[in-house]
Amino acid sequence: MSTIPADLRYTKSHEWLRTLPDGSIEIGITDHAQQTLGELVFVEVPEAGRTLASGGACAVVESVKAASDVYSPIAGTVTAGNERLATEPELVNRDPYGEGWILRLKPVAGGPGPTLLDAAGYGAELEAGG
Amino acid sequence: MLDRIGARSIDDLFDEIPAELRVDSLPGVPSALTEMDVSRLAAERAATDGRALNFIGAGAYEHHIPAPVWALVTRGEIYSAYTPYQAEASQGTLQIMYEYQSMIAGLTAMDVSNASLYDGASALAEACLMAVRAHRRSKSARILLPATVNPWWRRVVRGITEGQGLQLEILPYDPAEGRMDPKSLDRFSGQDITALVIQQPNFFGQLEDVDALTRCARADGALVIAAVNPLSLALLAPPGEWGDGGADIACGDAQPLGVPLSSGGPYVGFMASRMEHVRQLPGRIAGRTVDVEGKPGFTLTLQAREQHIRRGKATSNICTNQGLLMSAATIHLALLGPVGLERVARACVARTRELIAALGRLPGVRVAFAGPRFHEAVLQLDRPVAPLLESLAAEGIVGGFDLSRDYPELGHALLTCATETRTEADIEAYVRALGRLLGRAAAA
Numbered sequence: 001m002s003t004i005p006a007d008l009r010y011t012k013s014h015e016w017l018r019t020l021p022d023g024s025i026e027i028g029i030t031d032h033a034q035q036t037l038g039e040l041v042f043v044e045v046p047e048a049g050r051t052l053a054s055g056g057a058c059a060v061v062e063s064v065k066a067a068s069d070v071y072s073p074i075a076g077t078v079t080a081g082n083e084r085l086a087t088e089p090e091l092v093n094r095d096p097y098g099e100g101w102i103l104r105l106k107p108v109a110g111g112p113g114p115t116l117l118d119a120a121g122y123g124a125e126l127e128a129g130g
Numbered sequence: 131m132l133d134r135i136g137a138r139s140i141d142d143l144f145d146e147i148p149a150e151l152r153v154d155s156l157p158g159v160p161s162a163l164t165e166m167d168v169s170r171l172a173a174e175r176a177a178t179d180g181r182a183l184n185f186i187g188a189g190a191y192e193h194h195i196p197a198p199v200w201a202l203v204t205r206g207e208i209y210s211a212y213t214p215y216q217a218e219a220s221q222g223t224l225q226i227m228y229e230y231q232s233m234i235a236g237l238t239a240m241d242v243s244n245a246s247l248y249d250g251a252s253a254l255a256e257a258c259l260m261a262v263r264a265h266r267r268s269k270s271a272r273i274l275l276p277a278t279v280n281p282w283w284r285r286v287v288r289g290i291t292e293g294q295g296l297q298l299e300i301l302p303y304d305p306a307e308g309r310m311d312p313k314s315l316d317r318f319s320g321q322d323i324t325a326l327v328i329q330q331p332n333f334f335g336q337l338e339d340v341d342a343l344t345r346c347a348r349a350d351g352a353l354v355i356a357a358v359n360p361l362s363l364a365l366l367a368p369p370g371e372w373g374d375g376g377a378d379i380a381c382g383d384a385q386p387l388g389v390p391l392s393s394g395g396p397y398v399g400f401m402a403s404r405m406e407h408v409r410q411l412p413g414r415i416a417g418r419t420v421d422v423e424g425k426p427g428f429t430l431t432l433q434a435r436e437q438h439i440r441r442g443k444a445t446s447n448i449c450t451n452q453g454l455l456m457s458a459a460t461i462h463l464a465l466l467g468p469v470g471l472e473r474v475a476r477a478c479v480a481r482t483r484e485l486i487a488a489l490g491r492l493p494g495v496r497v498a499f500a501g502p503r504f505h506e507a508v509l510q511l512d513r514p515v516a517p518l519l520e521s522l523a524a525e526g527i528v529g530g531f532d533l534s535r536d537y538p539e540l541g542h543a544l545l546t547c548a549t550e551t552r553t554e555a556d557i558e559a560y561v562r563a564l565g566r567l568l569g570r571a572a573a574a
Contacts, residue, residue: 042409042434047266057443067434069443 002031002126005097010122011073016097017116020104024079028101029061029070029092032126037063040089045081046103052076059102061092073116076105180526183556185485187506187547188333188531189250189280190394191361191386193474194551195458196465199388203458210453217430223453224428227416230460237363238356238380239370240402244413246456247448250357250383251286253399254279254327256412256446257355257381258291258298260403261325263445264378264410265353270322274347276301276310278332279357281536305539308334308499308508312342315350323352328377330358330366334545335482335506336499337366344373353378360400361386362504364468364475369402379403388462389455398455409435412446477550478505481557485548488561494568498543506547508533508540512568515544521567527560 008016014033018026034040044060052058052072059070059081081103085091092100117125137143144152163171184192202208207222217224227245234243247253262271273291275284275298288298304311309332326347330338340356347354356369356377369377385397403411409432417431437444466474482505490497494512511518515532522529530546537543548557 044409062434065439067440 002035003097004030004032004119004123004126006119008097009116009118010125011071011116012125013071015070015073017073018097018101024104024106025074025076026101026104027058027070027072028096030122031096033061033068034093034096034100037061037066037068039063040092043082043085043089043092043102045083045085046078048078048080050078052078052105061089061102070102072103072105074105074107075109076107078103078105080104182523182526182528183552183559184391184528185546185548185552185560186528186530187335187549188545189282189383190391190397191359191505191547191549192391192551193361193386193549195388195390195462198465199458199461202461203454208454208457218427221428224416224430226457226460227414227451227453228418228428229464230456231416233460233463234360234384234400234402237360237368238358238402239368239376240380241370241405242408242411242415243400243402244411244415245451246384246453246459247381247399247401247413248452249395249397249399250381250385251280251283251399252290253381253383253401254283254355254357255287255290256399256448257357257379257401258287258296258325258327259294260379260401260407260410260412260445261353261355262296264403264407265324267351268322268324270297270324271295272297272299272321272323273355274299274301274315274318274323274326274352276303276327276329276332277537278303278309278334278336278338279327279329280333283329283357303332306499307501308332308336309338309501310343312339312346315343315346318350318352321350323347323350325353325355325378327355327357328372330356330369331362331504331506334499334508335503335547337502337504340367340369340372342373344375344377348373348375356380356382358382359386359504360384361471361475361478364472365479366504370404376404378407384455384459387459389458396452396455398452398459400459408432410445411435413448414451474550475505478548481505481548481550481552482507484554485546485552485557485560488557489546489564492561492565492568495564498540505549506545509544509546510540511542511544513542515542518564518567519544522560522563525563527563529560529564 008018010016014030016028016030020026040061040063042062046058054075055071057069058072061068082101231243247256258273273296277300303309328338328340328343330340332338344354354377360382369380381401383397384400389397414430415432416428419427419429421427433439435445486497486507489495489509496510498508498510519529530544533540533543533545
């Protein structure tokens with residue numbers, strides 16, 4: 001059973017989003033995603049300044065047997081990538097919603113769009129086998 | 131078997147091929163010969179090739195290959211070109227890959243090597259693509275490619291990379307020295323350059339000022355791709371030690387290490403890089419590990435870069451290696467060892483020095499470039515090269531490579547080479563023959 005914090009929003013492709021006090025958005029992968037991938041051995045984070053399109057690949061998470069793209073559900077400019085993940089990819093496994101954040105970005109226009117799920121919606125998605 | 135699969139005749143299986151594309155008879159192809167007749171025919175044809183005295187290099191080099199190399203490589207356990215699908219079941223194959231990688235990393239002084247690529251030209255193309263992926267701050271995908279880089283390699287690089295958005299910029303060389311002038315890079319200062327390619331020794335056989343070139347490229351924020359002859363690394367500074375901090379990627383053709391000329395291929399490419407770029411390195415990588423009982427073993431590693439996992443986002447569509455020739459190179463290097471390799475390299479340098487000194491004394495022959503060289507040099511003649519090469523060939527001497535098509539600015543230029551396989555008598559024979567041809571034509 002994976003945890004799904006109530007204060008975050010989610011995507012069907014297993015990213016979470018947190019709105020920070022300054023209006024920027026922090027993005028990571030969910031507890032369910034890290035459990036499914038298994039022990040991570042490498043995370044490629046985007047560089048600050050990179051502009052992302054909505055739905056574009058923005059990071060790569062790699063475990064022993066698989067590698068997956070992380071998609072940004074919103075368009076924006078990267079303000080930071082989590083540089084600690086370069087040497088400690090296991091942070092994503094240990095603390096997916098905290099120290100294992102992957103990137104922060106400044107959204108282009110408005111906040112996250114309506115395609116995002118709340119915790120209950122994401123939970124239902126997982127129940128349905130998503 | 132036809133009944134079982136529901137086909138009436140063998141022709142049914144070829145129904146998909148339109149009738150107009152099929153050939154019923156093969157006019158001009160004789161009827162079948164017996165094995166004995168074919169063997170005899172092949173032997174007779176092979177004899178007409180003769181045993182030419184070879185003074186041509188230009189990217190492929192004749193070296194002595196100790197007999198054990200191919201005696202071992204053709205053993206059943208090794209004689210398969212591919213990494214097996216269940217790779218870890220073939221521990222011997224993986225161990226050869228691992229030893230090969232260790233040797234390449236040692237020779238180039240780089241952190242990590244892959245398990246080989248197709249040949250030197252495609253390895254350089256892969257290196258350019260890798261540089262674009264690895265240099266994340268550079269957005270230009272601009273690669274500086276000096277004209278002193280092997281012209282066939284440059285053509286292959288263009289063919290493989292241009293459709294992928296790379297911009298190749300050919301740089302001129304210093305006409306007096308036949309190598310790059312590091313100052314010529316000044317004009318790129320402040321521009322977004324992804325990488326500079328440096329071939330050492332360069333296509334003319336001259337030694338580039340790799341330290342100065344590497345420093346210039348670094349100062350401009352560009353990566354450095356070293357294209358090197360692995361044999362030369364027995365004497366020259368390895369790419370990992372160029373400039374302050376070394377090249378980022380080293381590649382080249384390992385043909386000089388145990389692979390026969392074979393009319394131009396197949397050869398074997400190698401590629402090594404700094405550890406920080408390892409996830410952008412294409413191709414297979416064998417790693418050493420321990421099994422569940424703690425016993426050492428070998429495994430394919432970092433496979434998430436590869437096509438079977440990363441699909442369209444893999445580092446390359448290369449998902450194999452040049453296994454057979456890689457094995458030959460590994461055994462060749464193991465037999466020679468560092469001392470043997472250095473002896474071969476020194477013999478090449480000495481033979482070429484003798485050859486160039488003797489040819490340079492002939493009237494109508496001028497050594498094109500001053501400065502240090504490895505085992506190849508450019509001569510400028512007083513008349514077209516092609517007819518002279520034809521006359522030499524008629525005497526069983528392959529005199530070198532005619533540069534006039536790729537480097538018309540050099541005039542009647544000939545690239546010639548002597549490896550350790552050429553004796554003093556061979557060199558004398560070449561000098562005598564060329565002297566006679568030049569003298570005769572001048573008198574006529």
